[in-house]
Amino acid sequence: MDKIKSVAVVGGTHGNELTGIHLIKKWEKQPELINRSTFNTNILFSNPKAFEKRCRYIDIDLNRQFKTTGLNNPDLINYEQSRAKAINSQLGPKGDAKTDFIIDLHNTTSNMGPCLLLLGKNEFYRKMGAYVKHRMPHAVIIIQDFAAPEDYAFLISIAKYGVTIEMGSQPHGVLRQDILTYMEEMTGYILDYIEHVNNNTMPDLPSDYEAFYYTETIKIPVDDKGNRIGVVHKEVEGKDFQPLSPGDPIVSLFDGGELGWQGDYTAYPFFVNEAAYYEENIAMALSKKITVEI
Amino acid sequence: MDKIKSVAVVGGTHGNELTGIHLIKKWEKQPELINRSTFNTNILFSNPKAFEKRCRYIDIDLNRQFKTTGLNNPDLINYEQSRAKAINSQLGPKGDAKTDFIIDLHNTTSNMGPCLLLLGKNEFYRKMGAYVKHRMPHAVIIIQDFAAPEDYAFLISIAKYGVTIEMGSQPHGVLRQDILTYMEEMTGYILDYIEHVNNNTMPDLPSDYEAFYYTETIKIPVDDKGNRIGVVHKEVEGKDFQPLSPGDPIVSLFDGGELGWQGDYTAYPFFVNEAAYYEENIAMALSKKITVEI
Numbered sequence: 001m002d003k004i005k006s007v008a009v010v011g012g013t014h015g016n017e018l019t020g021i022h023l024i025k026k027w028e029k030q031p032e033l034i035n036r037s038t039f040n041t042n043i044l045f046s047n048p049k050a051f052e053k054r055c056r057y058i059d060i061d062l063n064r065q066f067k068t069t070g071l072n073n074p075d076l077i078n079y080e081q082s083r084a085k086a087i088n089s090q091l092g093p094k095g096d097a098k099t100d101f102i103i104d105l106h107n108t109t110s111n112m113g114p115c116l117l118l119l120g121k122n123e124f125y126r127k128m129g130a131y132v133k134h135r136m137p138h139a140v141i142i143i144q145d146f147a148a149p150e151d152y153a154f155l156i157s158i159a160k161y162g163v164t165i166e167m168g169s170q171p172h173g174v175l176r177q178d179i180l181t182y183m184e185e186m187t188g189y190i191l192d193y194i195e196h197v198n199n200n201t202m203p204d205l206p207s208d209y210e211a212f213y214y215t216e217t218i219k220i221p222v223d224d225k226g227n228r229i230g231v232v233h234k235e236v237e238g239k240d241f242q243p244l245s246p247g248d249p250i251v252s253l254f255d256g257g258e259l260g261w262q263g264d265y266t267a268y269p270f271f272v273n274e275a276a277y278y279e280e281n282i283a284m285a286l287s288k289k290i291t292v293e294i
Numbered sequence: 295m296d297k298i299k300s301v302a303v304v305g306g307t308h309g310n311e312l313t314g315i316h317l318i319k320k321w322e323k324q325p326e327l328i329n330r331s332t333f334n335t336n337i338l339f340s341n342p343k344a345f346e347k348r349c350r351y352i353d354i355d356l357n358r359q360f361k362t363t364g365l366n367n368p369d370l371i372n373y374e375q376s377r378a379k380a381i382n383s384q385l386g387p388k389g390d391a392k393t394d395f396i397i398d399l400h401n402t403t404s405n406m407g408p409c410l411l412l413l414g415k416n417e418f419y420r421k422m423g424a425y426v427k428h429r430m431p432h433a434v435i436i437i438q439d440f441a442a443p444e445d446y447a448f449l450i451s452i453a454k455y456g457v458t459i460e461m462g463s464q465p466h467g468v469l470r471q472d473i474l475t476y477m478e479e480m481t482g483y484i485l486d487y488i489e490h491v492n493n494n495t496m497p498d499l500p501s502d503y504e505a506f507y508y509t510e511t512i513k514i515p516v517d518d519k520g521n522r523i524g525v526v527h528k529e530v531e532g533k534d535f536q537p538l539s540p541g542d543p544i545v546s547l548f549d550g551g552e553l554g555w556q557g558d559y560t561a562y563p564f565f566v567n568e569a570a571y572y573e574e575n576i577a578m579a580l581s582k583k584i585t586v587e588i
Contacts, residue, residue, distance in 0.1 A: 026548070054573075055349060109465035171403035171465035173569035177528040177546050234471040252471050254320070275467035279348075 001124060003198045004100040004161075008042045008091050009034055009187065011105045013063050013155055014276070015050025016172035019183050020105025020165075033184075036191050038198035042099070046087060046155065049079065054173060056276055063104070066157050068094055068150035084155075092158040095150070102159040103190055105183060108168035109275040110284075111238040114182040115140045116190075117164040119156055124197070126294045128163070130205040131193040136186060140241060141211040142166075142270070142287065163190065169238075172275055205294055212241065212268050212287035220251055220281045221259070229253055232273040232283050240270045244286075251283060295418060297492045298394040298455075302336045302385050303328055303481065305399045307357050307449055308570065309344025310466035313477050314399025314459075327478075330485050332492035336393070340381060340449065343373065348467060350570055357398070360451050362388055362444035378449075386452040389444070396453040397484055399477060402462035403569040404578075405532040408476040409434045410484075411458040413450055418491070420588045422457070424499040425487040430480060434535060435505040436460075436564070436581065457484065463532075466569055499588055506535065506562050506581035514545060514575045515553070523547055526567040526577050534564045538580075545577060 009027065011020030024043045027034045034041045050057050058079040065084035070076055071094060091099040108115075116132050118125040121143050129141040149157060156162025165186055167179045196202045220228045230253040236244070244250065244267045251259040261267060267286040271277060274284075303321065305314030318337045321328045328335045344351050352373040359378035364370055365388060385393040402409075410426055412419040415437050423435040443451060450456025459480055461473045490496045514522045524547040530538070538544065538561045545553040555561060561580040565571065568578075 109468060169465070171463075171569045172467070173572055174403060174567055175525050176531055176567065177525045178531065180525065231469050231471045231474065237470055237472065273468055273470065275465045278467055 001197075002100075004039050004194045006040050006042070006099045007101045007103070007191065007194065008044055008099045008159070009103045009105070010044045010046050010155060012048060012051050013046045013104055014056045014061075014106065014172075015047050015052070016054055016056050017105075017107035017170075018173065018175045019107050019167060019170065019179050021045065021051055022175055022180060023105060023184055023187070034187070034191060036195040038195055039100075041191065042091075044087065044091065047080070047083060056172070061276075063155050064153040066094065066155055067153045070153070087155065088158050094158040097159045099159040100161065101194060102156040102162040103187060104154070104156050104162065104164050105187070106164055106166045107170045107172070107179065108166050108271060109171055110240050110270065110272045111169040112166060112240045112270055113138060113140055113168070114179075114186055115142055115166040115270075116186060117142045117144055117166060119144055119152065119154070119162050119164070121145050121292075123294070124161060125163075126292050127202070127205060128190065128193050129211060129292060130209055130294050131196075131202075132186060132189045133209045134206055135189050136182075139186060141209065141292070143211055143213050143290075143292070146214060208291050208293045211290055211292045212270065213290045215265075215267065215286050215288055217285050218250060218269075218283045220283045222281055228281055229255070230259070233258060236269060236272055236284070238272065240272050241268050243267070243289075244269055295491075296394075298333050298488045300334050300336070300393045301395045301397070301485070301488065302338055302393045302453070303397045303399070304338045304340050304449060306342060306345050307340045307398055308350045308355075308400065308466075309341050309346070310348055310350050311399075311401035311464075312467065312469045313401050313461060313464065313473050315339065315345055316469055316474060317399060317478055317481070328481070328485060330489040332489055333394075335485065336385075338381065338385065341374070341377060350466070355570075357449055358447040360388065360449055361447045364447070381449065382452050388452040391453045393453040394455065395488060396450040396456040397481060398448070398450050398456065398458050399481070400458055400460045401464045401466070401473065402460050402565060403465055404534050404564065404566045405463040406460060406534045406564055407432060407434055407462070408473075408480055409436055409460040409564075410480060411436045411438055411460060413438050413446065413448070413456050413458070415439050415586075417588070418455065419457075420586050421496070421499060422484065422487050423505060423586060424503050424588050425490075425496075426480060426483045427503045428500055429483050430476075433480060435503065435586070436508060437505055437584075437586070438508050440508060502585050502587045505584055505586045506564065507584045509559075509561065509580050509582055511579050512544060512563075512577045514577045516575055522575055523549070524553070527552060530563060530566055530578065532566065534566050535562050537561070537583075538563055
């Protein structure tokens with residue numbers, strides 16, 4: 001593959017996820033921490049206005065505004081839709097971007113630990129997961145590979161390659177020391193990995209590793225007025241990446257009943273009861289545990 | 295003491311603390327769950343506009359607007375200041391209230407478990423703590439007794455008696471099944487206790503019990519621009535109500551140093567790294583462990 005020449009590290013895509021915001025402010029003052037010899041590293045604070053308001057967004061979720069059709073639609077004019085176009089102009093444009101690689105820094109209220117979400121499964125991504133997992137064995141590697149590039153709505157999709165770092169559990173609006181340490185560590189490993197790719201100096205990597213492959217999203221059912229009729233079951237609460245067998249309870253209904261997992265495979269939930277997904281009534285995402293061979 | 299004739303159960307004083315909001319909506323449909331024979335129980339959804347916006351408040355923290363001077367100051371006109379006057383008119387007026395007892399339902403992002411905060415330590419409150427603790431041994435009883443009635447800024451201070459239920463850890467904007475169960479259970483015990491007081495049918499209570507007495511608040515230091523220069527130390531994170539000895543680390547500084555607890559007593563922290571206290575740079579509240587004798 002071509003060398004990676006331009007990297008962007010992005011924080012504050014959601015204004016109440018404080019770890020990335022703290023780190024980009026730190027790195028603005030100490031750029032040597034994220035600079036490497038073979039590429040430029042740029043920093044972007046993507047939604048400072050939402051941060052000022054201590055909320056996820058002003059008008060709409062910024063990290064869902066980067067589909068090619070949306071970026072090209074001049075009628076989408078609210079604050080985050082406008083920010084998306086501005087960021088696409090700054091780091092993109094999507095499909096022919098001046099930025100080769102984006103790292104977007106996020107927090108989750110779910111008990112997911114330190115997660116690296118790869119937006120694809122080609123050799124570059126697979127080896128990145130191996131490199132990070134080898135140095136940070138408690139990290140969780142997640143593969144998202146469910147759309148064509150133009151149809152991804154994430155900020156990272158405007159570059160040739162991109163990853164999301166998600167770390168929790170951390171309530172929105174809180175800064176936890178442990179998560180701050182993990183995020184700085186993981187970001188450093190990713191930048192080191194790219195440096196090795198560019199220099200052709202990759203150290204030995206394990207031949208395979210455990211990862212999770214996104215499969216689907218589970219919603220809380222609602223009544224005819226749109227109100228939720230249940231809550232994430234206490235047996236699943238906090239148990240991200242622990243196995244759910246078909247029939248295991250996933251939703252407790254307010255009328256006393258419960259709903260079980262209806263699929264035909266052993267699922268590994270994540271984003272369990274994430275605060276930001278309430279407006280869409282999402283209970284959790286599901287994945288399959290896989291072995292990634294590099 | 296006089297009988298309690300009028301009780302108000304309040305939810306949604308902070309719009310992103312969902313457990314109380316869910317419960318008052320439930321009880322509006324099933325009032326028999328909170329009615330008792332010797333008093334009227336009213337329900338109040340105190341800040342529905344903040345709930346619609348998925349935030350703690352619109353203009354200012356509603357639960358700090360109930361000092362007598364503020365209620366009597368016609369120049370305080372923002373949304374929550376106006377709500378406070380309206381609620382004082384509805385349930386109060388403070389100092390001569392038509393409501394004898396208020397229960398205000400809250401959540402915290404801190405790992406506090408199910409907590410009952412008593413706004414005083416007279417026999418009525420002490421026995422209430424005993425009644426609840428006896429039936430719910432994992433409940434934590436906290437005594438707040440730091441001001442004259444007119445100087446308390448809490449909503450509950452407009453009635454003759456009042457308690458706050460605080461339950462966590464629950465990220466703001468999330469509903470957890472376990473916390474929902476605990477809050478409904480504790481509210482029921484408090485109403486049962488008042489019924490026993492009114493009927494003079496109090497069952498035997500333990501002669502004493504463990505509780506925590508609020509002492510002071512610890513802040514994160516800031517630089518000359520007002521920016522925090524550290525974070526709650528990872529050794530204290532999540533350890534509400536676990537002992538801190540003088541010298542134990544409480545703040546980790548971004549420059550690599552740390553600050554220890556400077557007091558001369560064994561402190562029991564709570565509200566450790568609470569999201570809502572970021573704007574005031576509060577790291578945690580402290581308490582002393584005490585034995586309450588009834």
